[in-house]
Amino acid sequence: MVTAALARLHRNAGRKVRVFKHGPDYLDPMVLEVASGHPVYQLHPWMTGEDECRWRLSEAAQDADLILIEGAMGLFDGDPSSADLAKLMGIPALPVIDAGGMAQTFGALVLGLARFDPELSIYDVIANKIGSPRHGEMLKERLPEGIRLLGAIPRNDAMSIPERHLGLMQPAELGNLDQKLDDAAQVLKEAGLDELPKAVEIPAVEPATKPKTLLAGVRIAIARDAAFSFIYRANTELLLAMGAELHYFSPLEDSELPPADALWLPGGYPELHGNTLAENTAMANAIRAFHNAGKPILAECGGLMACAEELSDKEGRVHSLYGLIPGRAAMAKRLQGIGMHSLTAEQGELRGHTFHRSTLDTTWQPAAHTRKQAGTGSEAVFSKNALVASYFHGYFPSAPELVAAMFRGEALTFPGYSENDHS
Template sequence: MPACPALFLSAPASGQGKTTISAFIARWLRNQGLRVRVFKTGPDYLDPQILQQASGQPVEQLDIWMCGETYCRERLALAAASNDLILIEGAMGMFDGNPSSADLAALFNIPVAVIMDVSGMAQTAAALVNGLAMQRADVRVAGLIANRCGSQYHADLIRDALPDSIPLLFSLQRNDEVTLPERHLGLVQACEIADELEPIFERGAALLAHLNARDFLALAPVVEFHAPVQSRDAETLSAKAPLAGKTIAIARDAAFSFIYSANTGLLETLGAELRYFSPLTDAHIPPADALWLPGGYPELHAHTLQANHSMRQSLREFHQSGKPILAECGGFLYCLEQLTQLDGTSLQMAGLLPGTGVMRDRGGCQGMQTALLPEGEVRGHAHHRSAASGLPEALSHARRSRHPAPGEAMYRVGSLTAGYLHLFFPANPQAIADLFSGAVQAEPAQL
């Protein structure tokens, strides 16, 4: 069975520097010729972009609820077979959520390195990490990474206060030159600032140069990952290749980039040919049998989207043809008639759905939900800071993972399926195959 050193990077809360330090470790070891495979806990599009550029390898999501234990086990086993180290970056605080980062670490017996922003504290940091270590017997804390120390003396105070069982793995002093830029939904997309990120990664890796890579790898014990036996249903579906001969056009640019590699990988496994295009710069949708408009930041590029009249007309014609379209979150906003910015400016969108999207500077919705579609149930998540009004009657409302209140509305107008939910395609491959093949027939849209 595949085995590989593995380390889980978690924290007592969000905002402690998990992504920054995960990226620095990945780049530091990569620079020494080691293959580091990084995974991200939970539904996240932005952190994986950063981590992928730092590590030079694809970064996939792991979540026990959204992805399923079998999927997580499969991806880890594949990574273990060809890498020197597996790093998993947690989400939120170590025990936050259900399932939590601690649940994932415990499931695969991966030790946890706790990352903590220690600015404003000293010996208390030792008390906090000791409390995390004692919370659950099935979660082992390998040590503390003290971020944003004020000085070496500050780091020494923390080291001396730690129990013998929890070493200080390393410390980083406050340094604005190694800070990753952020915006309202998290980090700025790597595709927007790739050239700016490179010197940050290299400076971060240089901060770790005093460490011994062999000693660091020794902190991550070799973990055996038992590859799951593929189910008969999965084998049958792959063999049938239900999307063979189908071409799926996928919007991908600075406005639409929230794309799980697991989703595109599944579409290809099902036999589809994928063609990417840009609603910002291209004049037309490429020839295709189906279309996917993923989430992203259309609000940051709304003027350009409005000005691209030929693309909006191409989208309306595609919809009128009756070919399947899936629009998620940002893609859903693009399909509405208008998008109103924070300053009150309203811009014209594609108009496939009646309604207006309105951006908000706070609040919004997030959480794990299951889309209830005619093709089947598909798990996913919501994360947005906008609201939509003036919409038609909903096809259905998603089911929340942990709350009885109705979840996000899903809409179907003609061949268009749209809503705020970001779907995780491997959660129900057959439903996704039926959705993009148009197995559930829809009437051509009346414009």
């Protein structure tokens, strides 16, 4: 919310603000787009690739007055961490530190962050959740030499935003988001955060090579509504660059599919809309007919759940859904999968992530499993009758040829798996 409020503060001051998100995330970028008024893309040296990180930042720097990149977790957490991204891009980090219940120790914490990695530049810090103006002054007095307190944000209800089990609520569900962002921006302005941080130069980078038109003329129907909304901008832009025609529809409200050669059911919150999805029998029948016609379908996470015969929601209510995959998807009390993953096929290595709180009980055998970037664990990938389904969310630009093969309904071959069923 600090990032979103900063974006809105400087946008309201007449500046063009571009915002990026470090790592895989669908919900934060939705809010950041509303805050900044401009598209938000992911930057992640492993998932999106270092070259794409450099190119996107360079492109934004051509006409933006301010660029903000929201980090992920703590500054040095993860591999690559937010600090790694900052070093790669040659930009400083701006730590936002919860200063509640802290005085001189704030300065020690800043000193530790600044010295932990000599290659990382830190010129400014933000103190969050201070108790009073005097509290802010105490924090400022003990900062290490060469580091400025850019601002001290007081506790304020305007700095909070409703959440649920997978993260923030979606902007469409928050009728007062614009007002909340303006209120949060005012809090930051009163805290002195309308001053710009130190400027750095972003070198110009040549744009990425234009992808081959592997999907020329292919019409792809994409589910997009409150139940299916986890879609990277870079994914749809790649599909268009490869020549595809994109047609959006709502499984919640529409009674039929748009004319299409392939179907994409992305992630989202089908568990919150199980009854509506189940009662829309016309759409269910249309999706079943599409599948029975042997046309390709990609179902990611929430899309996978909707393809099961049944979906059990958080309250234990069971809904009959599309029935393309035998078995039941059921919500669990805790996370069942989280982390960066990749899926390797002969057509390439698709990188992405997984983040889900449900399980799938099915008689189907996986055609392959994803590989976790760090640690143990994997996600099953089902590939049968032109349906590719998994809890895995793919970042399409990491493997254009594999993505094109999925949407063309081509047989997929996964090295190391000999019992694939691609019929």
